[in-house]
Amino acid sequence: MAEERDVYVYLLPELAPPEQLRQAVAVVVDVLRATTSIVHALAAGCTAVLPCAEVDEARTLSGSLPAGRVLLAGERGGLPVPGFDLGNSPRRFTPRACRGLSVVLTTTNGTRALVRCASAARTLVAAFVNYSAVCEQLRHETRPVCIVCAGTEGDVTLEDTLLAGALVDFLYDLGGVRLNDGARLAWDCFDTHGCCLQGALELSQGGRNLKGLGFEEDIQAAAKVDEFALVPELRPGPLRVEVGAVGIAKSYWTK
Ligand code: MLT
Numbered sequence: 189m190a191e192e193r194d195v196y197v198y199l200l201p202e203l204a205p206p207e208q209l210r211q212a213v214a215v216v217v218d219v220l221r222a223t224t225s226i227v228h229a230l231a232a233g234c235t236a237v238l239p240c241a242e243v244d245e246a247r248t249l250s251g252s253l254p255a256g257r258v259l260l261a262g263e264r265g266g267l268p269v270p271g272f273d274l275g276n277s278p279r280r281f282t283p284r285a286c287r288g289l290s291v292v293l294t295t296t297n298g299t300r301a302l303v304r305c306a307s308a309a310r311t312l313v314a315a316f317v318n319y320s321a322v323c324e325q326l327r328h329e330t331r332p333v334c335i336v337c338a339g340t341e342g343d344v345t346l347e348d349t350l351l352a353g354a355l356v357d358f359l360y361d362l363g364g365v366r367l368n369d370g371a372r373l374a375w376d377c378f379d380t381h382g383c384c385l386q387g388a389l390e391l392s393q394g395g396r397n398l399k400g401l402g403f404e405e406d407i408q409a410a411a412k413v414d415e416f417a418l419v420p421e422l423r424p425g426p427l428r429v430e431v432g433a434v435g436i437a438k439s440y441w442t443k
Contacts, residue, residue: 190364191364193333193359194368195332195367196208197335197356197370199337199352200339201336201337201339202304202342209309209334210307212309213308213310213329214305215311215355216302216312216422217314219315219347219389220345220347220410221295221403221410222298222299222301223314223315224316225277225295226313226420227318229286229291230418230429231416232283232285232287233287234290236291237291237429238290238292238293238428239303239422239428239429240262240294241299241300241303257290258291259273259286259289261291263276263295266397266403276293277406278406278409301337306427312325312420312432313419313429314351314355314419316351316354316414317412317413320414320438320440321416321418321419321434321436323355325419325433327362335371340393345394346377346381346388346392346394347392350382350389352378353373353376353382354441356378357375360375378443382442383443385411386407413441418431418432418433418434421433
């Protein structure tokens with residue numbers, strides 16, 4: 189009998205065991221908005237996104253790069269950091285703003301989740317906007333899969349759990365998988381809310397926060413399934429996210 193592949197979902201980054209990550213392909217999820225913004229930035233032609241956990245670290249890193257070749261972007265409390273070039277609105281990462289440039293990015297939860305997954309055998313960046321492209325990569329993988337949700341400041345989020353569940357749904361259909369309880373919970377979440385994605389994102393705490401800050405259009409942008417066919421991938425030394433793969437055989441979205 190063929191061996192089963194483990195599929196783990198961790199609803200918060202700190203729940204993902206480092207020794208498990210080392211053997212696995214990690215998939216980092218922060219739908220509202222870090223991973224959605226990273227896909228937009230790379231699709232718009234930025235050369236790499238350099239994730240930083242802290243604001244000061246981001247300032248220092250961008251200061252060390254050649255002037256005119258780098259954009260400093262990110263948020264705290266959902267708002268652009270004073271003195272930065274961009275906030276964390278996916279819609280602002282346009283070709284005009286970032287083609288040919290590196291983007292140094294720091295966000296409250298998403299970039300921290302990425303940094304935590306740097307020790308994984310391979311780390312992919314997922315959002316609804318590149319759902320099928322991520323599925324395509326996972327289809328060709330044989331390693332265990334660790335889906336790591338960024339959450340929000342230590343709380344589980346509906347939108348990240350929902351995307352994790354959509355990925356579990358895809359992996360389960362491939363067959364031969366063994367799920368942890370986090371994966372089962374996420375799958376149930378997808379079963380309940382996958383049919384009405386934008387409504388679910390609006391309902392979530394993160395969605396309500398963004399609405400309150402006037403970023404309603406970012407929620408709509410994050411709910412566009414398969415807008416892009418690229419998969420950002422984390423690379424070491426210096427830690428950066430680049431386009432890892434492009435292309436899908438078909439859409440794997442089932443709702
Ligand atoms: C984060 O990483 O915490 C976020 O993406 C939050 C946001 O963009 O508001």
